[in-house]
Amino acid sequence: MKKLLAILGAFGLTATGATTVVACNKGDSKKDTLGGLKASDFAKALLGTADKATLNTKVITIVGGKAADDAKKKEITDNLKLFGHAFVVTDKDAAYPLDKGKKFTLTIEKATDAQIKEFYKAAESKDISNDDLALAKKLQGYISGTKFSSEITIEDQATTVDISGATAPSIGEQTITVTDPADVKEGDLSALNSNAAITGPVATAIKAVAGVPADVALGTDYEITNDGVAGDFTDAKPVKFTVTAKGDKISGTFEFTVQVKATT
Structure with a gap:
């Protein structure tokens, strides 16, 4: 079974019962790749990641940075936790901490309405309001495409x-x-x-x-x-x-x- 994660903002909570996502070691060749993401967006940024919760926070921040303009990026940042509920992440074969040379398959996919509701309830111990669900879907829509999947090889941060x-x-x-x-x-x-x-x-x-x-x-x-x-x-x-x-x-x-x- 894959290690299924919901990106739950700063809390980095792990979701349960969500739909399993099939990972692809060679990367997603679809034209609708989520946010135009590439493996290189994560190879250095995830160096030293200690656990799943930290991975969630780093990944959601990178995804949010793919919004089309500064106004949308700011709205995502202001609602980062809610934005996190709108995505599902798997970290197949990840062995923490993520040191140089380690490999794992990272998959990020837009969550369904049902998954957003589930992730929100797991994090907040209450049902999501209609307004917050609408906002989560709106923020999710700021990111183009539907899915990213690729093998990530952790690299050293560039030293300048x-x-x-x-x-x-x-x-x-x-x-x-x-x-x-x-x-x-x-x-x-x-x-x-x-x-x-x-x-x-x-x-x-x-x-x-x-x-x-x-x-x-x-x-x-x-x-x-x-x-x-x-x-x-x-x-x-x-x-x-x-x-x-x-x-x-x-x-x-x-x-x-x-x-x-x-x-x-």
């Missing part, structure tokens, strides 16, 4: 190097050539973000941080932006640059200021 403590580069005054120094455009200022006089020292500062891989690159692993505002740059003005990491190699952000002047 924080560059927030990087020594900010000291860059001398930069002169930009424009048509009218008194009317510098935003595009002229944005161009500084890819100017070698800026990008070179930034790359040096990032790679000087202990543990940063040598192959980190602008665009792929970090981006540079600035707060320059279009206007008169006849006289030099301070422009603040922000370096923001992205991807799975580095994390964090740091800032530095450069004096910028325009000329023809």
Whole structure:
């Protein structure tokens, strides 16, 4: 028999008497895969999960994150426990804690009205109201598709190097050539973000941080932006640059200021 779980919000209660769900080791090939979920959504997120209750909480949070827009995600978060009653999860062959390399088949399926009523009563020791049942079904409907089923192999969390403590580069005054120094455009200022006089020292500062891989690159692993505002740059003005990491190699952000002047 499968270990049948109802995702019961923060309490993570186990449901009984619910319909058995058939799991598929190769993943669900149907076009109506629940929320567009993939095995990779869970492989790292479930690392270290200690028990079924914790699994329920993590899984329902991931499912809720698949809602189409922020307003729907917020409504789900505000009613997470009720949202949890609207799904059934099986964790076939799961051996807790879920350490690196362990495998199990995870199946998530939308619950029927009867199952929602059963799960609610098990958690709350009372019957669900018509209003709460309607809300549970509404929240359930925010997630596309009907079912997700796949073998999950637990992986390590990606480790990144924080560059927030990087020594900010000291860059001398930069002169930009424009048509009218008194009317510098935003595009002229944005161009500084890819100017070698800026990008070179930034790359040096990032790679000087202990543990940063040598192959980190602008665009792929970090981006540079600035707060320059279009206007008169006849006289030099301070422009603040922000370096923001992205991807799975580095994390964090740091800032530095450069004096910028325009000329023809």
